[in-house]
Amino acid sequence: MPLSVSLSIEGDTTVIELTGELDAKTAPEFHQTIEKAAGHGTSTVEIRMAGVGYMASAGLRSLVFAQQKVADHVTIKVVGAIEPVSRTIRTAGLDRSIILTDE
Amino acid sequence: MVELARKPCVLEVPATVGALGDIAAFVLRLAGRAGLGKRATYRIRLAVDELATNIVMHGYRGGDGRITVRGCSGPDGVRIVIEDTAPAFDPVAGRLPPAAGVPPQRRRVGGLGIHLALTSVDAYHYARRDSRNISTLTVKAEGTDPCPPRP
Numbered sequence: 001m002p003l004s005v006s007l008s009i010e011g012d013t014t015v016i017e018l019t020g021e022l023d024a025k026t027a028p029e030f031h032q033t034i035e036k037a038a039g040h041g042t043s044t045v046e047i048r049m050a051g052v053g054y055m056a057s058a059g060l061r062s063l064v065f066a067q068q069k070v071a072d073h074v075t076i077k078v079v080g081a082i083e084p085v086s087r088t089i090r091t092a093g094l095d096r097s098i099i100l101t102d103e
Numbered sequence: 104m105v106e107l108a109r110k111p112c113v114l115e116v117p118a119t120v121g122a123l124g125d126i127a128a129f130v131l132r133l134a135g136r137a138g139l140g141k142r143a144t145y146r147i148r149l150a151v152d153e154l155a156t157n158i159v160m161h162g163y164r165g166g167d168g169r170i171t172v173r174g175c176s177g178p179d180g181v182r183i184v185i186e187d188t189a190p191a192f193d194p195v196a197g198r199l200p201p202a203a204g205v206p207p208q209r210r211r212v213g214g215l216g217i218h219l220a221l222t223s224v225d226a227y228h229y230a231r232r233d234s235r236n237i238s239t240l241t242v243k244a245e246g247t248d249p250c251p252p253r254p
Contacts, residue, residue, distance in 0.1 A: 023127075024156045025120050054145070056152050057216035084145045091222065092215055 001053070002026060005033045013044040019051030027058035031065060038069040045070060050080030059085075060092045067097055077101060111173040111184075118159045118168035118187065126155050126172055130183065137176035139244055146223040147242040151183050153220035154194060154238055162189030162236070180225070180243040186235050193229045194221065194238065 003026035004019040014037045022030060037045050045066065049055075066076055077099045078089065086100055114129045116122035130151050134144040151172070158170055173184040198221055199214025221227055226241040 023123065023152060024160070025123060054148070056149060056156065057219050058156070060215055084142065084149075088149070088219060091219060 003029055004051075005029050007033050007036055009040060009042065012042050013046050014040045014042045015046045015048060017048040017051070021054040022052055022059035022062070023054065023056040024058040027056075027062050030059070030062045034062060034066045034069060038066070041071075043073065044075045044077060046077045046079055048079045049085060050082070052081065052085055055081075055085045055088055057088075057092075060088065060094065063089070063094055063098060067094075075099060079103060111175045114172045114174075116170055116172075118163045118170050118189075120156075120159055122170070123152060123155055123159070126170070127152055129172055129174065130181075133174040133176045133181050133183070134242075137181045137244065138178065139181060139242065143180070143242050143244060147181050147183065147240065150220040150223040150227075150240050150242070151185065153216040153223075154185055154240075157192075157194070157216055157220075158185070158187045158189060158236075162187055162192060164189075178244065180241060182239065182241045185238045185240070188235055191231045192236055193231075195227070195229060 001021045003022060006017045008015045016033055016037055018030065020026065047066075063076075063078070070076065076097075078086075079101050080103060081089065081100065089095055089098065089100060112129070112133065114126065116125050127148055130148050131144065134147055139147070155170055155172075158168075162168070168187060168189055171186040173186075175182045194217045197214060198217045200218055223242075224240045225243045228239040230237045
């Protein structure tokens with residue numbers, strides 16, 4: 001299943017919304033969007049993942065890339081990830097630096 | 104012991120990123136045939152995907168190669184065997200547990216996929232035979248073992 005990525009700004013938050021599957025084939029598109037989002041200079045980057053039914057380690061690499069790309073004071077949130085996806089994020093220990101929320 | 108059908112299903116694909124979808128579809132079909140629950144299906148898909156991705160990206164290093172996937176399914180679970188002819192690589196030795204205490208700016212993510220794969224299955228075995236890497240993964244049907252091992 002392909003990945004659909006959208007980018008918008010809501011106040012001081014840059015919102016990335018993902019739908020589909022995040023794997024080695026589709027992650028480069030997410031990567032490109034993260035680069036754009038990092039350039040917006042908002043204080044929060046919110047990644048909405050409720051529509052992501054599958055995420056491989058390529059998605060983890062994108063999240064690490066996001067952390068490395070934004071300024072230190074920028075908060076990264078992952079919102080609405082299904083249980084296996086949030087488990088993958090926790091397994092990698094990324095929940096220590098990324099805020100994981102249901103909504 | 105997982106009881107499985109004797110005759111395996113076989114898929115052979117070129118070692119390319121584009122073929123990973125075919126491998127995923129193959130695994131999902133087997134999982135469906137075995138009646139695996141959602142969690143077990145996700146786990147076996149993730150494990151096979153990560154190992155196959157590793158073969159494409161690092162095993163053949165962009166060169167030509169093939170990946171053979173054999174699968175058996177039964178009422179107790181699914182067993183998948185992945186074979187390639189890339190240089191010898193034992194995923195257990197190449198696994199890199201996440202360095203949760205390392206700041207994201209300095210974090211390495213290589214090896215995490217293998218860690219995910221090995222922690223997603225109920226059993227894993229690697230062998231090097233006839234110049235082939237052979238990985239065997241087993242995921243039991245949901246409920247038989249809710250806590251996968253942490254190799």
